[in-house]
Amino acid sequence: xxxxxxxxxxxxEVMKIIWDQAPINTNEIVELLSKTKAWSPKTMQxxxxxxxKKGAVCHExxxxxxxxxxxxxxxxxxxxxxxxxxxxxxxxxxxSMVSSFIENDKLSDEDIHELKELLSKKK
Numbered sequence: 001x002x003x004x005x006x007x008x009x010x011x012x013e014v015m016k017i018i019w020d021q022a023p024i025n026t027n028e029i030v031e032l033l034s035k036t037k038a039w040s041p042k043t044m045q046x047x048x049x050x051x052x053k054k055g056a057v058c059h060e061x062x063x064x065x066x067x068x069x070x071x072x073x074x075x076x077x078x079x080x081x082x083x084x085x086x087x088x089x090x091x092x093x094x095x096s097m098v099s100s101f102i103e104n105d106k107l108s109d110e111d112i113h114e115l116k117e118l119l120s121k122k123k
Contacts, residue, residue: 002071004080013037014047018057019074023067043091 007015017032018024026030026048030041037044048068051057059066083092098115101107106114 004077005051005056007051007056010039011047011051011056014044014051015056015070015072015074015077018068018070022069023060025062025065025067026064029068041104062064100106 013033013036014029017029020100021028021032023119026045029048032046033039034041048057048059052059052068056066056070058071059068061067086092086094086097092101098107102112
């Protein structure tokens with residue numbers, strides 16, 4: 001796997017839309033983001049340009065519109081960020097993270113039940 005680009009939290013919001021809707025044009029991205037973010041259209045367009053410079057997305061011009069598609073798989077990016085999070089805060093072990101959540105009562109009964117089901121499926 002090639003090195004994945006670093007994406008800011010704001011850029012990640014744009015990426016989520018592109019991952020889910022690609023190929024999607026600039027106007028559609030701005031319209032969807034406007035429902036949840038108070039960013040100006042110019043700010044959103046700037047983020048799309050930055051994402052393209054980072055190699056996270058590419059565009060294809062059709063008429064007067066730019067259609068964006070991801071160059072990075074969502075699963076690969078989420079996996080990279082998850083490993084980074086575990087390394088930074090839990091010495092790279094999932095067990096340490098889960099133990100911390102259990103010891104600090106951060107897991108609900110429903111969470112524990114779902115984790116048990118996931119673990120039993122992995123056996």
